[in-house]
Amino acid sequence: MTGLPVISAPVTTLPEKVIAALQRELDLTPKPGLVDRNNNGAHHDMDHALFMQSIRAITPWFTVFEQLGYRHAFLPAENQLSLLRPAGLACEKAMFSATGQVNTHQGGIFSLGLLCCAAGRLAGRKEPLSTTALCLEISAICQGMVARELASGQAPSSAGARLYQQYSLTGARGEAESGFLTVRRYVLPYWHQESGDRQHHNALLRLMAVNADSNLVSRGGIEGLQFVRHSAQRALMAPWGTTELEEMDRHFILRRLSPGGSADLLAVAMVLADFLPSPPESAFYKIPCQTVSCR
């Protein structure tokens, strides 16, 4: 195992929920432009088997992220990231070594690793885990990250930094710093509208319809992002099913478009949904309908 530190048993259910979410996201089929059980989407360098290898390689790290939060639970949140990042980078290294240097889960490690760390911090302070508490803790950990890492004016050191300079896209960092606001506002209030695979397809369509996914811009420019957004919005405005999703898949593959950021946020939503209050009594579900679609 690449540089895995000695860890004890998890203190919360987050690591196991995260690993289950990674598997369910991968297996959801069809998934327009993305690797699933049918095809490799818009990817020439990865398939379902490679994603499975990647999941096996990064699995042990989510307990490490949780323990780093648990151990430093009373540290000010803004000091947590510098303790977490080396483990995140080591986990990325384990992913790259398992996949032959293919980026399968870089975004997923970042977002889901933060979720595990936030859960460890809340558990360390004996505070209850809830959707809102987890997201607010992540926002506190990532406060100032966009300004520090993207808006510093330095030469871009990653795809994300280049896209920020070109289009002011804040990518995974911006989403984490907001406390996964896109997920909380456009996905979770509608989580119980559907069940089974349709619940996850509905969530993915809602994410694709609004998420400023840097993967899409990196692959197809702003036009690529708009194409995916409009496709998802149109699907949500009418009855949709497997046929419509497979049609979108064909169009995205033709255009080499892969909404990888939305796939990562789908896994985040799957984990956060486990902590939702039961519908529909909770005020959580009284959020006014958003522009995407109010079916």
Ligand SMILES: CC(C)(COP(=O)(O)OP(=O)(O)OC[C@H]1O[C@@H](n2cnc3c(N)ncnc32)[C@H](O)[C@@H]1O)[C@@H](O)C(=O)NCCC(=O)NCCS
């Ligand atoms: C911050 C990261 C993602 C930087 O990567 P990059 O500069 O390429 O950022 P960018 O946001 O453009 O994309 C990275 C990945 O995030 C996902 N993503 C893209 N857009 C979005 C979005 N709007 N919302 C959520 N995820 C997104 C995609 O899968 C993409 O591949 C990350 O690689 C990093 O710094 N890792 C170090 C380890 C770490 O900090 N871990 C902390 C928790 S363990």
Ligand SMILES: Nc1ncnc2c1ncn2[C@@H]1O[C@H](COP(=O)(O)OP(=O)(O)OP(=O)(O)O)[C@@H](O)[C@H]1O
């Ligand atoms: N099922 C999935 N299929 C494809 N990508 C996914 C899936 N689930 C999540 N992703 C995310 O999408 C990212 C991979 O997308 P992409 O291949 O566009 O990134 P990249 O490798 O940086 O870009 P490129 O392949 O153009 O060099 C991963 O980092 C991962 O976080």
